[in-house]
Every structure is written in structure tokens, then in C-alpha cells.
Amino acid sequence: MKREFIKGNEAISKAALLAGCSFYFGYPITPSSEIVHACAQLFPLVGAGFLQAESEVASINMCYGAAAAGRRVMTASSSPGISLKQEGVSYMASAELPVVIIDIMRAGPGLGNIWPEQSDYNQVVKGGGHGSYKCPVLAPNCPQEMCDHTILAFELADKYRTPVYVLADAYIGQVMEPVEFPSEVLPVAKKEWAIYGDKESKHNLVTSIQMNTIEMEKVNVVLQKKYKEIEEKEVRFSEYMTDDAEMIIVAYGISSRLARSVVNDLRSKGIKIGLFRPITLFPFPKKQILKHADHAKLFVALELSNGQMVDDVRLAVNGKRPVEYYGRMGGAVPTHDELIEQISGFYKKYIG
Amino acid sequence: MEEATTPRVEISFDQCKGCELCVIECPKKCLFMSKKINQFGYLVAEYSGKDCTGCGICFYACPEPGTITVYKKIKNKV
Amino acid sequence: MSTTEETKTKSDTISKPAGFVEDFVRKPGKFPKVTHYCPGCGHGRVHKLIAEAMADLEIGDKTILISPVGCTVFAYYYFDCGNLQAAHGRAPAVATGVGRSNPGSITISYQGDGDLGAIGTAEIIHAANRGEDMTVIFVNNGIYGMTGGQMAPTTLEGQVTSTSPYGRDIRDAGHPMRMAEIIATLEAPVFVERVAVSDSKNIMKARKAIRKALQSQKDGHGFSFVEILSACPIGWKMKPTDAVKRVNDEMAKYFPIQNFKDKIAEHQPYPPRVTTPDNKKIIEVLGVNKDVRLFKKDQKFLDNFKDQNIKIAGFGGQGVLLAGTTIGYLGMETGLNVTWLPSYGPEMRGGTANCNVVLSNKEIGSPMVEHPSALIAMNGPSLEEFGPTVKKDGLIIINSSVVKEEYTKRNDVKKIYIPMNEIAESLGVMAAANMAAVTAFIAATKAFELNHLLELIKHNFKKKHLIEQNIAVINKSYQYVNDTYFK
Numbered sequence: 001m002k003r004e005f006i007k008g009n010e011a012i013s014k015a016a017l018l019a020g021c022s023f024y025f026g027y028p029i030t031p032s033s034e035i036v037h038a039c040a041q042l043f044p045l046v047g048a049g050f051l052q053a054e055s056e057v058a059s060i061n062m063c064y065g066a067a068a069a070g071r072r073v074m075t076a077s078s079s080p081g082i083s084l085k086q087e088g089v090s091y092m093a094s095a096e097l098p099v100v101i102i103d104i105m106r107a108g109p110g111l112g113n114i115w116p117e118q119s120d121y122n123q124v125v126k127g128g129g130h131g132s133y134k135c136p137v138l139a140p141n142c143p144q145e146m147c148d149h150t151i152l153a154f155e156l157a158d159k160y161r162t163p164v165y166v167l168a169d170a171y172i173g174q175v176m177e178p179v180e181f182p183s184e185v186l187p188v189a190k191k192e193w194a195i196y197g198d199k200e201s202k203h204n205l206v207t208s209i210q211m212n213t214i215e216m217e218k219v220n221v222v223l224q225k226k227y228k229e230i231e232e233k234e235v236r237f238s239e240y241m242t243d244d245a246e247m248i249i250v251a252y253g254i255s256s257r258l259a260r261s262v263v264n265d266l267r268s269k270g271i272k273i274g275l276f277r278p279i280t281l282f283p284f285p286k287k288q289i290l291k292h293a294d295h296a297k298l299f300v301a302l303e304l305s306n307g308q309m310v311d312d313v314r315l316a317v318n319g320k321r322p323v324e325y326y327g328r329m330g331g332a333v334p335t336h337d338e339l340i341e342q343i344s345g346f347y348k349k350y351i352g
Numbered sequence: 353m354e355e356a357t358t359p360r361v362e363i364s365f366d367q368c369k370g371c372e373l374c375v376i377e378c379p380k381k382c383l384f385m386s387k388k389i390n391q392f393g394y395l396v397a398e399y400s401g402k403d404c405t406g407c408g409i410c411f412y413a414c415p416e417p418g419t420i421t422v423y424k425k426i427k428n429k430v
Numbered sequence: 431m432s433t434t435e436e437t438k439t440k441s442d443t444i445s446k447p448a449g450f451v452e453d454f455v456r457k458p459g460k461f462p463k464v465t466h467y468c469p470g471c472g473h474g475r476v477h478k479l480i481a482e483a484m485a486d487l488e489i490g491d492k493t494i495l496i497s498p499v500g501c502t503v504f505a506y507y508y509f510d511c512g513n514l515q516a517a518h519g520r521a522p523a524v525a526t527g528v529g530r531s532n533p534g535s536i537t538i539s540y541q542g543d544g545d546l547g548a549i550g551t552a553e554i555i556h557a558a559n560r561g562e563d564m565t566v567i568f569v570n571n572g573i574y575g576m577t578g579g580q581m582a583p584t585t586l587e588g589q590v591t592s593t594s595p596y597g598r599d600i601r602d603a604g605h606p607m608r609m610a611e612i613i614a615t616l617e618a619p620v621f622v623e624r625v626a627v628s629d630s631k632n633i634m635k636a637r638k639a640i641r642k643a644l645q646s647q648k649d650g651h652g653f654s655f656v657e658i659l660s661a662c663p664i665g666w667k668m669k670p671t672d673a674v675k676r677v678n679d680e681m682a683k684y685f686p687i688q689n690f691k692d693k694i695a696e697h698q699p700y701p702p703r704v705t706t707p708d709n710k711k712i713i714e715v716l717g718v719n720k721d722v723r724l725f726k727k728d729q730k731f732l733d734n735f736k737d738q739n740i741k742i743a744g745f746g747g748q749g750v751l752l753a754g755t756t757i758g759y760l761g762m763e764t765g766l767n768v769t770w771l772p773s774y775g776p777e778m779r780g781g782t783a784n785c786n787v788v789l790s791n792k793e794i795g796s797p798m799v800e801h802p803s804a805l806i807a808m809n810g811p812s813l814e815e816f817g818p819t820v821k822k823d824g825l826i827i828i829n830s831s832v833v834k835e836e837y838t839k840r841n842d843v844k845k846i847y848i849p850m851n852e853i854a855e856s857l858g859v860m861a862a863a864n865m866a867a868v869t870a871f872i873a874a875t876k877a878f879e880l881n882h883l884l885e886l887i888k889h890n891f892k893k894k895h896l897i898e899q900n901i902a903v904i905n906k907s908y909q910y911v912n913d914t915y916f917k
Contacts, residue, residue, distance in 0.1 A: 049531070065496075369469035372470075
């Protein structure tokens with residue numbers, strides 16, 4: 001184990017190599033560019049493939065090709081780039097190709113700006129491209145998790161033959177913290193469905209088209225079964241002071257870091273408040289949130305968007321308790337004082 | 353003992369789509385469109401039974417992979 | 431077994447090439463011997479030439495064919511090789527991924543005119559420009575066959591299609607694109623030729639070109655491109671026999687049938703790509719096998735540590751970010767929790783730069799420093815901007831080499847003035863003003879021992895020849911702050 005003081009974005013590139021990733025295809029975009037920089041620097045040194053693609057669209061399709069060849073492959077971008085990749089993600093979901101996609105979210109819509117937002121939630125967690133598909137989504141909130149989740153993402157991608165997202169924001173990408181990296185490279189098993197350009201694998205086929213409606217429905221049924229299994233087995237979350245909480249903030253990524261400071265502060269003032277942090281956004285920890293509706297009288301979704309995750313919190317709580325939302329947009333990050341005022345306001349309104 | 357056979361062309365009745373491209377390409381004009389209709393409803397091409405030189409032009413003219421087989425001038429072992 | 435069957439050898443007959451699978455079992459329906467193509471379709475002719483070349487060049491086992499979107503989306507029904515189906519226009523990108531992943535394989539990107547000349551223009555140009563190991567078979571029939579006879583980028587002027595019902599108007603729709611000519615202008619492609627599958631003479635030229643292109647890839651020459659003028663009788667609403675005639679009479683007039691580039695003979699084959707990482711190298715390059723801890727864990731130090739929320743600000747080029755990471759490293763090496771959050775993006779490329787550093791013996795929530803316990807202001811604007819945000823009883827360290835006037839807006843904080851630039855310059859390292867800043871922070875807060883900083887610099891500093899001078903700056907700065915404020 002080596003501890004390194006490192007940016008979240010750079011931790012991703014190193015973790016990818018340790019996860020057995022042998023290809024990176026990407027296009028630079030702030031605030032994710034440190035990932036492509038680090039890959040450009042490291043991958044050729046160890047004999048892995050690196051290519052700066054001509055576009056986001058090309059890069060995800062290069063991933064499609066490499067994944068079809070059985071490789072562990074990664075691409076990374078930031079919100080506008082993820083919009084462009086959605087076509088390829090849909091194809092990969094349908095063709096059941098594993099890939100790890102990193103999204104370091106910035107502000108939108110449109111070109112927006114390079115400051116943090118969490119407004120890709122809907123396009124990343126709900127599928128994003130055409131067709132009935134979803135991708136597992138991991139939401140790290142520190143560089144250590146940027147490392148750990150990247151490695152986990154490769155494992156999940158291969159296990160379920162699906163694209164997997166690591167969804168972080170500009171601040172989690174830019175922040176430096178100590179990270180402990182594993183000291184071994186994960187083995188990558190030969191995939192019996194992949195196309196290796198040899199006699200043994202030449203009758204394999206990777207495709208996403210089935211003209212026959214019943215056959216295409218079968219493809220969809222297989223996918224839905226897979227998503228159900230993922231919902232049953234892969235839910236991840238963390239909790240902070242939720243046991244006796246009357247009020248629970250639900251937040252992921254940078255928002256969860258802000259929320260933790262708020263919880264510490266308000267707890268010191270005697271308010272029973274806790275933090276529930278979904279680590280997987282799909283599958284969303286619905287049951288685990290609902291469980292808290294027994295004792296918590298109020299849930300507040302804190303997110304840097306117009307309120308996207310809050311829909312999932314409401315579905316989880318299922319009308320049992322009120323669910324409020326607070327957030328900022330445009331790259332503005334709420335200050336601690338602002339959050340104390342807002343969250344206290346909700347507390348007064350519902351609890352007293 | 354070896355014996356020379358005459359070249360010929362075989363057109364699969366079931367696989368012909370009746371596009372007529374082999375007919376117009378044949379340098380010896382020994383293929384023609386017949387009045388017979390196959391399972392798809394296409395009028396199929398046929399070999400007249402004579403003049404084939406085994407040149408293979410009709411094979412490459414035909415868009416279908418296995419519809420046409422050309423037997424070149426070969427020596428059969430008897 | 432009859433005598434004839436017994437002697438049906440490859441050399442005796444011209445029949446279905448071995449590059450095709452025996453029965454097209456992937457094709458739905460009851461007829462596994464025939465293709466899904468319309469009567470007289472040019473694709474069938476092209477398929478036959480590819481299948482034959484694959485068999486004759488003995489490359490079937492290592493060939494990977496990319497089926498595009500268009501009528502050949504189902505090419506994988508037919509070819510006895512690895513098959514991959516791609517999104518519209520993306521075949522060259524997919525081929526790049528699969529080809530690079532399988533060095534030594536033969537990659538065929540089979541594309542139509544909409545795929546290659548319209549929606550996938552970027553992908554084909556760049557794959558060609560990189561000289562990817564692939565052979566592009568570009569079937570140009572000037573129409574979108576599969577999706578209903580619409581105009582293609584190669585539809586001829588005046589040609590009626592379902593989206594050019596009054597004939598292609600070049601003022602509106604532009605000119606038909608000559609893709610082979612465009613590709614031939616690029617450096618990397620070794621072989622670019624336009625052929626036609628219109629009559630037996632042209633089919634034989636096409637056969638030769640396809641074989642040459644595949645052979646060149648097999649020999650390691652990278653990218654080759656064969657454009658094939660081809661008939662779409664149904665899309666053109668013509669009899670097949672008239673359609674093939676139109677290829678020669680109309681299409682070939684605008685799209686000359688010729689070779690545009692053949693530098694195979696003079697081209698040095700590329701060495702095979704290495705794309706399989708060496709695990710030992712990964713461990714070595716990442717350095718993850720070493721566990722170097724600079725300082726011994728000091729529990730008392732950790733227990734007594736008081737949280738620090740530091741803002742360091744200045745103009746770009748003053749080493750503000752590095753000052754922050756230096757404090758961050760100190761925190762990490764002494765076992766604290768640390769976060770460092772920079773300003774980034776265009777800000778960094780001119781104008782101001784700042785960073786936030788949080789040090790704590792507890793888990794850190796927000797990495798943002800809104801109310802610094804310590805501000806290091808390297809220039810005037812930074813002091814103006816962040817001075818008011820400093821916590822009551824906090825600390826402001828001011829670079830008095832740049833800020834000449836006393837800062838009077840805050841009298842509820844401790845202020846330390848230190849001529850960072852002068853100290854650095856006096857020791858011959860102008861760039862070390864930021865080290866003076868870090869040292870001033872340590873001297874003023876005693877958050878870390880001076881020794882820790884010195885050790886860290888010796889260990890971490892990348893420019894080894896400047897270590898001694900930086901150490902001198904640190905020592906002088908420490909002494910300056912101590913002498914001025916703590917005596």
C-alpha cells in the first residue's frame with residue numbers, strides 16, 4: 001500500500017491500471033482533463049494503449065471495439081462530453097459490453113461552465129441514451145474513493161457485462177487528498193464471448209440489432225433481469241449519525257462533504273440530524289432510506305442541480321415523510337453558512 | 353486414367369433471385385432467363401447446356417454467394 | 431459418392447468462397463443459403479470478393495469485420511470471421527478499438543455512403559489519418575438503401591431520391607463527395623483506389639483492389655481504402671441490368687474509377703503494436719509497492735492538532751498551488767487528514783490563483799475554505815478579496831515584497847508581513863517565494879515543526895539542484911518571522 005497525496009482525477013488513472021485496464025480512449029475537457037493527462041503519461045510507460053480520440057463520440061466507440069476484444073477499457077469526460085457519449089453507451093448496454101465511464105460533472109446546460117454541478121444525475125443514472133437500459137453508477141466523494149470506485153467499476157462492468165459510471169463532480173476531481181493504492185494489479189480473465197481475432201473466438205458476435213421484435217424483446221428481458229440482480233446485490237451507501245436522526249440529509253459527491261460539515265455543526269447545537277450518502281446511484285438505496293422513515297421526520301436532498309436525485313429519494317420514502325430539496329446551480333456551491341440557514345429552516349418548519 | 357469433361361455452369365434454382373446480371377455478362381450468351389418461377393417467385397436464370405467455357409464471369413456477376421457454381425475444364429479421374 | 435462430387439476441388443470449380451459461412455444461420459427465416467439483399471444488389475458482389483480474398487489470403491481466422499448501419503448491418507450473417515456490429519458512422523472508431531486490442535488481426539470496416547460520407551465523416555478521416563490497421567470497404571451507391579431511398583452525400587446532381595424529390599440541388603445540398611480523393615490527400619493511407627462492381631471487367635479490377643488492400647494490411651502497412659461504385663436497383667427504382675449500366679454511364683463520370691494512391695511498395699511495415707500492459711511495470715511505474723512514511727507517527731501531535739483552514743492566494747506563477755500542496759504533504763506525512771482544493775481552469779492561465787487547504791485530525795467534510803483560520807496573501811488583490819473572510823483571531827500572512835501598505839481593514843486578526851520575494855531573491859531562487867510563504871505559516875502557527883518541512887523538501891523536491899537554495903530560503907524565512915514577531 002502506498003499513500004499518495006493526489007488529485008481525485010489522477011487517482012482514477014492510476015487505479016484504472018491497477019484494475020487491469022489496458023486501454024484509454026478519450027477527449028480532453030475541463031474539469032476532467034487530469035485523467036486524460038495522467039493516462040497519456042502512464043499508459044505508454046507500462047505497455048497499455050492510449051489514444052486521444054477525435055471526438056467524444058469516437059472515443060466511446062473505440063471503447064466499444066476494445067471491450068468487444070475482451071479488454072478492460074476506460075473513457076472519461078465531463079458533462080457536455082457525456083451527452084455526446086450517450087449513443088455509444090446505449091449500444092454498449094445493448095451489446096452487453098463492459099466499459100468504465102468517468103463523468104466529472106460541470107455546470108450546464110449547454111456549455112455552462114467548468115465549476116461543479118451534479119446535474120448529470122438524470123442522464124447518467126436513468127440510462128441517458130435511447131432504449132430501456134441503465135448503468136450501475138458509483139458516486140465517490142473523495143480521492144480515495146475515486147481510486148476504489150474505479151477499481152470496483154471495472155469489476156462490476158465485467159461481472160455484469162455492462163457499462164459502469166463513476167459519477168463525480170469538478171471538486172471531487174480537483175481535490176487532493178491522501179490515497180492508498182492497492183499494490184497489485186487485478187487479473188483479467190479471458191472472456192468467452194469476446195472477439196480476439198483468432199480461430200477460437202471467430203464465431204463470436206457482438207451486436208445490438210435484432211430485427212425480429214420478439215428476439216429484441218428477449219434482449220431487453222435479459223437486460224432487465226440483469227438490472228434487477230444488480231438492484232438486489234450491488235446497493236452501496238454510507239451513513240453518518242442517522243441512527244437517532246429526526247432529520248436526514250441525503251447527498252452524494254461533493255454535496256455529501258458539505259452536508260457532513262453541516263451535520264457536525266448542527267449536532268453541536270443539539271439538532272438530531274444525520275447524513276445518508278448513496279454510494280451507488282443506480283442501484284439507488286431505496287430500502288435503506290425507507291427504513292429511516294420510521295424515525296426521521298424529514299428528508300432533505302442536497303444536490304448541485306435543480307433537484308434530480310430528490311425524485312429517487314421521494315420514491316424511496318414513498319410519501320411516508322416529507323422530502324425537501326435544496327441545491328444551487330450554475331457551478332455555485334452553497335456556503336456552509338447558507339446551508340446551516342437553509343437546513344435549520346427546514347428543521348424549524350417541520351420539526352420545530 | 354483421366355478424361356476431360358466439358359465446362360458447365362450450375363445455377364441453383366432455389367437460390368436465384370432473377371436479377372439477370374449473369375445473363376448480360378456471359379460472353380458466350382449461354383445463360384438465359386427461363387419462364388420457371390422458384391419458391392421466392394423469381395423467374396430464374398438457366399444454363400442453355402452448351403458453349404460454357406468455364407470462365408467464371410457469371411459467378412462474379414451473381415450477387416448471391418452460392419447460387420452459381422462454375423465447373424471449369426477439368427480432368428476427372430475415372 | 432459420385433465421381434463428380436469426389437473431384438470437386440477448389441481449383442476445379444468456381445463456387446461459393448470459403449470466406450462465407452456454410453449456412454447463414456444467423457439470418458432469421460427459412461432460407462439460410464441466400465442473402466437478405468435485393469435482387470441485383472452490389473453488396474452481394476462485393477461480399478463475394480471479400481469472402482474469396484479472406485479464404486485465398488488465409489486470413490479468415492484473424493479477420494474481424496465491422497458491420498455498419500445500412501443494408502450491410504447484417505454482414506455478420508455471412509462472413510466466416512469475427513464479427514462486430516457498430517453504430518452509424520462509427521465503424522472506423524470501433525475498428526480502431528478492436529484492431530488495436532488485437533494486434534496482428536485483420537480489421538475490415540465495411541461502410542456505405544451515408545455511414546462513411548455523412549454521419550461518420552470525422553471517424554473515417556481520423557482513422558485514415560492515424561493509419562489504423564484496417565481496410566475500409568466503402569460501398570458507394572449514392573443512396574440510402576435500407577432506410578428508404580434517401581439522398582446520400584454521394585447522390586449525383588439532379589438525382590431524385592425520397593429526400594431530394596426534385597433532384598439533388600447542389601446549391602442546397604452541396605456537391606456529391608468524392609471520398610476516395612479526400613482520403614488520398616492524407617499521409618498515412620498506403621492504398622486508395624476507386625473501383626466499380628458494374629461489369630465483369632470492373633468486377634475483376636475490384637477483386638484485385640480488395641485483395642491488394644487486404645494483403646497490404648496483412649503485411650503491416652496499416653490503412654487501405656477501396657471505394658466501390660455499386661448499384662442499388664431497388665433504391666434507384668431500376669431493373670438490375672439498367673442499374674449496373676448506370677454505374678458506368680453516370681456514376682463513373684463523376685467518380686473516376688482509378689487508383690489514387692499506392693505506396694505499398696515503398697512503405698516500411700509498421701512494427702506490431704504493444705497494447706498489453708506489463709503488471710510488474712505498472713507496480714514499478716506507479717510506485718505502489720513502496721511504503722515510505724517520512725515521519726514516525728506522533729500520537730500526541732495528532733491528538734493536540736487544532737484544525738487549520740488555509741487559503742493561499744496570489745497571481746498565477748507565484749507558486750500558490752505548490753505552496754498549498756507542500757502544506758498538504760506535510761499534513762499527510764504527519765498522519766493528519768488533509769484536503770487541497772485549487773482554483774482551476776482558465777483562471778489558472780492568467781490572473782489569480784488560489785487554493786484551499788484543510789488540515790484536521792478528524793474526517794474532513796467540506797474541502798472549501800470560506801472562513802480561513804489562516805490566509806496567505808501573495809499579492810494585493812488576494813488580500814483585498816480574502817482578507818475580509820478570515821476568521822476572528824485568525825492569521826493573515828502578507829507578502830510585503832508586493833503589498834507595500836499596511837493592511838488596516840482587519841484589526842481582529844494576527845498579521846504577519848514578510849518580504850517573500852526579497853528573501854527568495856537574496857538567495858538566488860526567485861521562484862522560492864512560495865517556500866517563504868509556507869515557512870511563514872509554520873513559524874506563525876507552529877502547526878508543524880520546521881524540521882518536518884526541511885525533511886519533506888529534501889525528499890519530495892523534484893528539482894534536486896535547487897534543494898539547497900530552497901532550504902536556505904526556508905531557514906531565512908523562519909528566522910525572519912521568529913525574529914520579527916516572536917522575540
